[in-house]
Amino acid sequence: MSFVPEPVGRRERNKQQKLDRITAAATELFAERGVDEVTTQQIAEKADVGTGTVFLYAKTKGELLLLVQNANYSDALERGRSDAETVSDVLDAVMAIIEPIVRCNRTQVDNGRTYLREMVFGNPEEPHHAEALAIVVRTEEAVAAVLRRSERVGEAAAATLAHVVSAIMFLAMAATVDKDRSVDEIVKNIRAQVSALLP
Structure with missing residues (x-):
């Protein structure tokens, strides 16, 4: 039937x-x-x-921004995840996931920073906020999957490292001190920090 x-x-x-x-x-x-x-x-x-x-x-203007940006972030994550599949080096593959997200965030810097603020401090019970948090989870899962390629990184360590990588990325995109930095400068900064984490 x-x-x-x-x-x-x-x-x-x-x-x-x-x-x-x-x-x-x-x-x-x-x-x-x-x-x-x-x-x-x-x-x-x-x-x-x-x-x-x-x-x-959307109950607030912040939720409206989440509504708009969530689709863009999901697309950036999927591009990064797809690119990472073809990269053998673990650090390069992690950065393949991160770079499109950073580029998405920096399309309009103030909007990108406001989006991150709403994601962190908004009401997690609002549907667009919940969707933004789900994107963060999917990002961390994608990074953890790449990290598990290394024989030196177990399941639990991969999840923890992916969470730390996510925090590094979001702080680099949101920090006022980095507001005027280019995408390439931010990606380079994130890469240096992530490189120091990897075994």
């Missing part, structure tokens, strides 16, 4: 279309002006929805 999915109803299609418009509007406005310079009213007007409708999909 074959399974035939039920067609999506009009109400669900309308909800998805509104979400798509809100996401597109927020993406464009955040990229143009930065998250701090955009109001939810401006996003609502650009998306052609009421402000109350925006808050049905």
Whole structure:
């Protein structure tokens, strides 16, 4: 017996279309002006929805940024994971995972730093925040898988090292002292720190 999915109803299609418009509007406005310079009213007007409708999909502007950035971070992680599969050196493979994430974060530096702040300090019960934390977990799992290629790194050590690598990466992207550094400078800094960790 074959399974035939039920067609999506009009109400669900309308909800998805509104979400798509809100996401597109927020993406464009955040990229143009930065998250701090955009109001939810401006996003609502650009998306052609009421402000109350925006808050049905994201309760705060921080959640809106998480909504927008989560897809970008997931894509960056998948690119990095794919690239790492073809790299034999463990450090190079770890950096293959990290570099696209750093590039994604630095597309709009203030938005990237705000995204990380929201990820750390936001409400983990909000759906977009929970999704951001899930991306962190997937990143650490990808790094741990690479670290386990080394005969000197066991399962538990790989998970712990991956968590430390994640902390190094996020701190390097978020730190005020690194705000004006280029992607290449940040990647080089992360590489030096990760290299010192590896057995």
